[in-house]
Amino acid sequence: MTVDPRTPVVVGVGQFTERIEDSGYRGMSAVELATEAARAALADTEVDVAAVAAAIDVFVGLRQFEICTPFSSPPLGASDNYLRSVAGRIGADPKRAVLEPLGGHGPQKVLTEFAGAIAAGEADVVLVLGSEPGSTTRHFAKRDDKPDFTEHVGGQLEDRGFGFDQYISEYTVKHGLTGAPVQYGLLENARRARLGVGAADYRQQMAELFAPFSKVAAKNPFSSSPVERSVDELVTVTAENRMICDPYPRLMVARDQVNQGAATLVMSVDAARRLGVPEDKWVYLHGHADLVEQELLVREDLGASASAELAVTGALNMAGIGLDEIASFDLYSCFPFPVFAVCDSTGLAADDPRGLTLTGGLPYFGGPGNSYSLHGIAETVSEMRDRPGHFGLVGANGGVMSKYSAGVYSTEPAAWRADDSARLQAQINTLSQVTVTRDLNGRGTIETYSVRYDWPERTGIIIGRVDADNSRFMAITTDADLLALMTDGDPLGAAIQVAAADGVNSATLA
Incomplete structure (x- = not known):
């Protein structure tokens, strides 16, 4: 087909990882990690790198965890303009630099947003980048010879804010959701x-989901932990695989101690032709959707995700294909739940032979903060080039299943179109909501729970329903009898007594 010259195409992707245990470890900053990834994305176009860098008019960055809150400073220092620090290193001088708020949905969300800006003539060449130096930060934290990553470059920066207040509140923080x-x-x-599954059987199902992810990660040269794990290894609690928060042992939790960077270069067809990027490098975005979930405590079913379901199905519908026509998936996998949520709502089997990840997943490939799905996009673009005419799906999740963005990619040419997100969002906005009782003095039952093993004192975290009116509340507990039930038994549906003091509900076994 003949495509409009304003049609956006992905033309370059790059990734970079350094591991502390590897020879040649350099202890790179967030800027340096992103720079390596950006250079790789430029080289991936197979044309004059300097010319492409000079043509970039927008840099978009995913915010590192260490700059996601105003309450602390990066332990090793940071650039005052992350994006322009990277731009200066690769010979670029963009007209616009944009720093996104917190959220793992961000990579797909901004790629969709700025692809639309290209189609509208508001930009021509856009570089999306992200990086996390968490492993290096931890490595040097208590050493005297720590590096200083501080940079003062100034320049224009559109900082869209932290965004953490979208995912937490004073009430949830007081009740342990930190x-x-x-x-x-x-x-x-x-x-x-909801499934009526016992705790041991459910842990087995989580392990069966994630063991194949680790197999993919073991073969990925960009993995932070390229080790294949068996189901038994993931299920069995040991000193190495200690409990973090129920129901997760360590090896089922996103690995945030990583040093990783990723970058994706998007440009108009006109720019790609002008710069000489070969057409076999072009990958089109066929379908996309970006949705916001209800706030956590008002959701009717805490064990499901309307935003994930509607984003994935919306992107597929826009692309005009069904789930069976997807050749590859990279589903956000900070924990099993986000993967299960997509499987439950779409009919995708957890053991689908196509696999559900291209990277290897956040616990094994690595969970570089808000930028993980940029790696998923990079892997999907590479996969689509190897399989011309096929389709790849990326699912990106942010917050507490708070936001979900999905994209469908293919080398098959496709005209740019606006998506159906507004209509889909209206469906979410009109869902029924559960009433919340903030302070409870009375009886209730446990709707769901977790146990924090990562605190100095083991603490139970509860979401429950008030016996009197079925409204929802939160509570915490250090009660020995209740904790014993929560750690060694099954407290779902258990009766509890709750007392409120200073804005905190405390529970004991009724």
Whole structure:
């Protein structure tokens, strides 16, 4: 087909990983990791790197974890303009630099957004990049010879803010929801309750889902932990595979101690032709959707995700294909739940022979903060080039299943179109909501739960229903009898007594 010259195409992808245990380890900053990935993306176009770099008019960055909050500073320092630090290193001087808020959905969301900007004539060549130096930061944290990654470059920067307030509140923080493992543990056990599966059997199912992911990661040269894990290794709690937050042992939790960078270069067909990028490098975005879930505590079913379901099905419908026509998947996998949520809602089998990841997944390939799915996009683009005319699906998740973005990619030419996200979002916005009781003095039952083994004192985190009116509440517990049930038994549906003090509900076994 003849495509409009404003049609956006992905023309270059790059990834970079350094591991502390490898020879040649350099201890690179977030800027340096992103620079290596950007150079790889430029080289991937197979044309004059300097000419392509000079043509980039927009840099879009995914925010590193260390700059995701105003309450602390990067331990080793950081650039005051991450994007322009990278731009200067690769010979670029973009008119616009944009830094995204917190959220793992970000890579697909901004790729869709700026592909649309290219189609509208608002940009011509866009580089999306992200990186995380978490492993290096931890490595040097207590050493005297730590590097200083501080840079002062200034220049224009459109900082879209932190965005963490979209995922937490004072109420949820007071009740222990201060990290992803406990947040997703609540969702996981809510799903288990809906399925009526025992704790041991559910852990087996999680391990059976993730063991094949580790097999992919073991063969990926960009993996942070290229080790194949058996189902038994993932299930069995040991000193190495200690419990983090119920129901997750360590090897089922996203690996945030990584040093990784990724970059994706998108440009108009006109720019690609002008710069001489070969057409066999072009990959088109056939379908896309970006959706926002209801706030956590008002969701009718905590064990499901409407945004994931509608984003994936919306992207497929836009592409005009069904799930059976997808050749490859890279589904966000910080924990099993986000993968299960897509499988449950679309009919995709957890053991589908096509596999559900191209990278190897966040616990094994690595979970580089907000930029993980940029690696998923890079792998999908490469896969599509190797399989011309086939389709690849990327599913990117942010927050506590709070936002979901999906994209369908192929080398098959396709005209750029706006998606159906507004209509799909309206469906989510009109879903029924559960009433929340903030302070409870009375009896309730446990709807879902997690146990924080990562705190100095083992603590149970509960979402429950009030016996009197079936409204929802949160509570915490250090009660020995209740904790014993939560760690060694099955507390789903258990009766509890709750007392409120200073904005915190505390529970004991009724």
